[in-house]
Amino acid sequence: MGSIRTAVVGLNLGMGHVRAYKALEQADLRWVVDLDEEKAAKAAEEYECRYTTDWTSILDDVDAVSICTPHHLHYPQTMQAIEAGKHVLLEKPFANTEEECLKLIEAADANNVKLMLAYVVRYMPHMRRLKQAIDSGEYGVPFNAECWVEAYLQPRPGSWLAQKDKLGGGVLFSHGCHYVDALMWLLGTPTRMTAMGTRAGTEWLESEGTSHALMQFESGALAHLVTSWGMKYRETPAKYHIHTPKAAFIVKGEQVDVITEEGRKTLYDPAETKQPNIFLPEIEHFLDCIATGRSPETDGRDSLKSLRAIWRMYEEQDRFGLGEARL
Numbered sequence: 281m282g283s284i285r286t287a288v289v290g291l292n293l294g295m296g297h298v299r300a301y302k303a304l305e306q307a308d309l310r311w312v313v314d315l316d317e318e319k320a321a322k323a324a325e326e327y328e329c330r331y332t333t334d335w336t337s338i339l340d341d342v343d344a345v346s347i348c349t350p351h352h353l354h355y356p357q358t359m360q361a362i363e364a365g366k367h368v369l370l371e372k373p374f375a376n377t378e379e380e381c382l383k384l385i386e387a388a389d390a391n392n393v394k395l396m397l398a399y400v401v402r403y404m405p406h407m408r409r410l411k412q413a414i415d416s417g418e419y420g421v422p423f424n425a426e427c428w429v430e431a432y433l434q435p436r437p438g439s440w441l442a443q444k445d446k447l448g449g450g451v452l453f454s455h456g457c458h459y460v461d462a463l464m465w466l467l468g469t470p471t472r473m474t475a476m477g478t479r480a481g482t483e484w485l486e487s488e489g490t491s492h493a494l495m496q497f498e499s500g501a502l503a504h505l506v507t508s509w510g511m512k513y514r515e516t517p518a519k520y521h522i523h524t525p526k527a528a529f530i531v532k533g534e535q536v537d538v539i540t541e542e543g544r545k546t547l548y549d550p551a552e553t554k555q556p557n558i559f560l561p562e563i564e565h566f567l568d569c570i571a572t573g574r575s576p577e578t579d580g581r582d583s584l585k586s587l588r589a590i591w592r593m594y595e596e597q598d599r600f601g602l603g604e605a606r607l
């Protein structure tokens with residue numbers, strides 16, 4: 281058992297964090313927390329730790345906390361944890377407004393704690409391999425990227441997921457943020473960006489449930505991102521096609537191939553290195569940053585950049601509405 285005392289708040293997606301803390305020897309998983317007591321008790325029994333429904337009661341007994349709760353709670357909960365001197369691994373997206381994000385960045389600096397955003401995609405081994413291949417320069421500079429993320433969501437009536445003010449936007453903000461972040465990580469700083477969204481097919485959601493986003497980067501490269509929560513007959517997970525003058529990178533599932541004039545070869549084969557838990561590399565990075573004092577790759581400042589890009593896209597989307605405009 282490790283020396284970093286941890287807790288996880290919010291036990292749906294948060295169960296991935298629970299399993300990773302339990303598996304990593306640097307961590308001492310002490311608490312699981314959920315408003316649903318039965319859920320918390322079950323997780324505590326399975327992962328041999330304590331449970332509570334009041335997350336504020338555990339702050340004296342932990343060094344670090346994963347916050348995996350609905351988006352409108354990210355700001356107040358993270359602020360409270362930071363002010364109590366705790367390191368925070370916060371699920372994406374950061375917070376629902378830029379002002380809240382900036383206050384959290386400032387508070388983490390002032391309290392000398394790590395604030396890391398859980399951009400799990402960035403830490404996945406196949407994405408690291410893709411980035412390494414692009415950054416090597418061996419294949420030339422990308423000029424065109426496409427990314428598709430097909431998903432299907434049917435939340436219970438009244439769920440926070442359907443409410444724009446709680447979710448912080450629509451599918452682009454909530455799920456697309458992973459891929460805007462990843463595309464910026466791969467291609468650099470965007471100089472122009474826009475998005476179109478629709479509620480067609482996801483009428484349960486107050487904002488867009490299907491989004492097409494476009495970005496242009498400082499290099500001149502263009503990227504097109506499709507995200508949706510309405511695709512019942514979907515192919516998951518995300519797919520990418522990234523073209524350079526000399527090559528095309530094809531990412532499907534966790535397999536990364538490159539096509540050049542020499543033919544097609546696999547750069548990353550998930551069958552050879554299958555991870556038991558996709559959250560392991562990200563959570564290992566968080567623990568390592570706490571242990572060594574270095575800054576997380578996806579710290580507050582870094583993670584704010586992709587949300588700023590999304591908020592710019594939403595300004596464009598709002599000018600036209602969600603499909604009401606007519607020629």
Ligand SMILES: NC(=O)c1ccc[n+]([C@@H]2O[C@H](COP(=O)([O-])OP(=O)(O)OC[C@H]3O[C@@H](n4cnc5c(N)ncnc54)[C@H](O)[C@@H]3O)[C@@H](O)[C@H]2O)c1
Nearest residue numbers: 290291292293294313314315316348349350371372373400
């Ligand atoms: N990395 C990913 O791929 C990924 C996937 C899904 C969700 N997420 C993120 O994870 C977070 C949670 O999403 P979800 O889908 O698990 O939401 P959810 O609504 O399904 O689950 C949230 C859980 O938090 C609990 N909760 C709510 N308020 C609480 C409080 N004050 N104290 C303790 N527990 C509380 C709820 O009871 C529920 O069990 C969001 O930030 C979401 O964007 C990330």
